[in-house]
Amino acid sequence: MIMYPEDPYAGVDESDWLEVTRQLVDEYPLALPALREVVLDSWSxxxxxxxxxxxxxxxxxxxxxxxxxxxxxxxIPIVLERNHPSEWRxxxxxxxxxxxxxxxSRFDTEIKTSSSNRIFANRSYAQPSAPGSKDKSGYYLAINFEAFKHTRTPKITMIRLGWLSHRDWIPQTAATGQAAHLAPITYQTKFISAM
Known part of the structure; x- marks a missing residue:
């Protein structure tokens, strides 16, 4: 297996980020179709x-x-743990x-969900991880879904897998802002769609 540096995109030209992402996703222990099935099963x-x-x-x-x-x-983690107890929890x-x-542990994954077409995190995700705290860099499973507003049976609209570091998160500029978001280029080059 490939050992990743702190940030596998460090020193890589932005035009090559998508290729790095493809390699990272190919290394992930669950293939995208299997990941998609777990997400859809969990939603159901x-x-x-x-x-x-x-x-x-x-x-x-x-x-x-x-x-x-x-x-x-x-x-999602519960379904995966039940299906693969020696691999996931x-x-x-x-x-x-x-x-x-x-x-x-390189494949430990953060899960982010949203009813919009983007994902968000706490403002702290835009800062380096403090010693002894959760590492914010690594694999991310991003899931977008419909809200109940217009339908009785909302659907999953997007499932994406990628690799992010704290540098990818952009904190809100307002002094009272507590959220962080991603730039459009991050969605285009640091995620691969499973749906």
């Missing part, structure tokens, strides 16, 4: 869930996009990435 499980044994999600209860993202964020603490790959 959420949409067929009943709250309190009777409130059907999508009928009597339509969670906010933030809640649906949180459900998905938690369901859900994070156990705030110091870990969301999805842990037991054989090789």
């Amino acid at each position: 499980r959420i949409l067929t869930t009943k709250i309190g044994g009777e409130l059907q999600i999508g009928d009597e209860y339509k969670p906010s996009p933030q809640m649906m993202g949180n459900f998905l964020h938690n369901m 859900k994070d156990d603490s705030r110091d870990e990435k969301d999805l842990i790959y037991l054989p090789d």
Whole structure:
């Protein structure tokens, strides 16, 4: 396996970033079609869930996009862990990435979800990781979905896998801003679509 430096894009011309991303995604332990199936299976499980044994999600209860993202964020690692218990597990603490790959921590993955066509993170993602804290650089699974606003059965609209460092995140400029976003070039060159 290839050992990655702190940032595999360091010193690489921007015009070659997509090729670096392809190599990183090819090395990932789950092929994109398998990753897509896990995401869609997790989404389906959420949409067929009943709250309190009777409130059907999508009928009597339509969670906010933030809640649906949180459900998905938690369901994906659980589904993977159940299907591959010797390979994957859900994070156990705030110091870990969301999805842990037991054989090789290089493939531990952050999961970001959004009901828009972009993803966001806390402003702290735009800063280097402090010693002893979660490493913000590495693989990211980005999932976008429809909100319940116009449909009873919202769909997953995009699934992307990529590799980001803290340098890719752009913090809000407002002094009170707590979010970070990505530049358009990052979506184009540092993610590969699984759907």
